[in-house]
Amino acid sequence: MNKYNVSRIRNNKLVYWLFISAASVLGLIIVALLIFISQQGLQTFRDVSPIEFFFSSNWNPDANKFGALIFIIGSLAVTVFSILVGGPLGVLGAIFLAKLAPRWMRNILQPAINLYMAIPSVVYGFIGLTVIVPAVRNIFGVASGFGIFTASFILAIMILPTVISIAADALTAVPQVLEEGSIALGATYWQTIWHIVLPTALPGIITGIVLGMARAIGETMAVQMVIGNTPQLAKSLFSPTSTLPSEIVVEMGNTPFGSVWGNSLFLMALVLLIISIFMIVIVRKISSYKAVKI
């Protein structure tokens, strides 16, 4: 073995260990995060019963009432409404991008969507606060314009790039032979998309939608700026309420670490984390499933 080979092997080993350590640091951080948040969050149950936390809508820390139902409902509501608007819109956009757009347009749209993903959420929130909130107030004639409607509207826009880019990838990945076969059999292009391309790409499309939901439920700044952040059950889509992340961000700055109040915020964070992990698990299950085998 000559000198050159020895150093090459050594370098190989070095790089190998570099990758391993990078990967373990990453894993370690995630595990540490989970342990820390669970440890802090679960301490809440020493003073607050799980039934109260999950099923009571009375959030009044001064009087030792820690019911987080309002925030859980708020989070679910904005997520569901945003996906109802953003999901179909995103899928339609993805179909256009992947199958219908001429090449030059695709060359513009693709980077535009990536750029769209990079817009910081506080920018969305700021535009929401200064443009959408007054617009909602004027159009619908409501008192403040803060609430689930405005938050869902902004979230629907925010999740579009996630849904579009993942769904478009899935649609592009549908084998050309399926499309050609369908058209050769006399189907129109629309029929081909509806009956062949969409069902084939379905796991990918659902993955995009679920990841969009994960983004929506965890979104903090943009929602916090337009939801109103008040612990009351929303009477309508236009009355202010609060979500898990917005409540955490509004309260955490002034809540002493280690108090029941502080712990209950960690518990909310844990609930969010579990929902997100659950969604990622769903995504992994779906993406391992192939609608058509070729």
Added chain:
Amino acid sequence: MKNLFKKTGLMAMALVLGASMFAGCGGTQDKKATSTAAKVEGKVTASGSTALLPLLKVGQEEFYKLHDKVTINLSGGGSFTGQKQVASGSVDIGNSDVALASDLAGKGLVQHNLVGIPFVFIVNKDVNVDSLTDKQYVDILTGKITNWQEVGGKNQKITIIHRAKSSGSRATIATVVLQGKEFTNDAIIQDSNGAVRSAIATTPGAIGYVDAAYADKSIKVLKFNGVAYSIQAVSEGKYPVYTTGRMFTKGEAKGAVKAFIDYVTSDAFQNKNVESKGFIPLTKLPKK
């Protein structure tokens, strides 16, 4: 589906980045050396009220000019955090704009009054009411009165925009104005004075409160029982909506901590800096 892995990778990276940023967040630490001879030396750490921070920063800078062997660490965290941290011994000074929490009584904390922090009620400019009585404020904030018509304004819904339950400002209004009654939850919560002001400026029929220093031309300041806020009105005992900014130490202050507290409560410092930062000097607070 390749892209999905790319995305999970991105998310993980974002997580690591976020974690490291979190770790990087700490108090501010400044060191400044001057030629002045110094008798005291050591380290002072303080946390708590964010409202008092701008004033204490000035205090820190001026203090360094006199004592170059002292390092002062100032950080925020909120009044309750400051109280809790000084009680547990993790900081030397806990800054607070509210009275000591009941569960911390008997922990040997000593209070040093620093300044008066005045609050004003502000409304959107389209509200044609100029003054409310204390009773009317209570009825509005508890949700009993929901239309400006009931207090002499036009037929317009009242939207309350104020601070979160953990806020010291909110605690002050709850004590001074509401006197124990509860705020209605039918309100919009913003997480800082500035955010409250801009939300009120853009929401018709909105009312809320901010530190007096935050009142500007974008909103309209209401009178309290017919009295407009001024330092003189507070001195004469006519304007009650203020609280005392205070510093807690565990036991009597000693060494550098005592020197710093003595400095920021001294007449020389107070007369020069307090009013320009929107606070009331100790000497001008009404004697209770």
